[in-house]
Amino acid sequence: MERYFTGVPGLKVVAPSNAYDAKGLLKAAVRDDNPVMMFEHKLLYGSKARGRVRRSGSSSDIPAEITSSRSTKPRSDVKAKA
Numbered sequence: 001m002e003r004y005f006t007g008v009p010g011l012k013v014v015a016p017s018n019a020y021d022a023k024g025l026l027k028a029a030v031r032d033d034n035p036v037m038m039f040e041h042k043l044l045y046g047s048k049a050r051g052r053v054r055r056s057g058s059s060s061d062i063p064a065e066i067t068s069s070r071s072t073k074p075r076s077d078v079k080a081k082a
Helices: 002-006 019-031
Strands: 012-014 036-038
Touching: 002 012, 012 019, 019 036
Parallel strands: 012 036
Antiparallel strands: none
């Protein structure tokens, strides 16, 4: 289903991979002027955050950037060409 929406002009599509990304992307989506669709996997709802949980008023509580992607695991067998 996500693939259908990625082809719509002017629509941003995000898919978080963990709880911290979901929180940051949701904040960024609310603050963005353009329409944003957020797709979450159903297994994220029962997952627990790894590491230390931050309070929601701290200075490190910064929204994620929607305009760029992030790779969580470095790979050497994949190449991207434009």
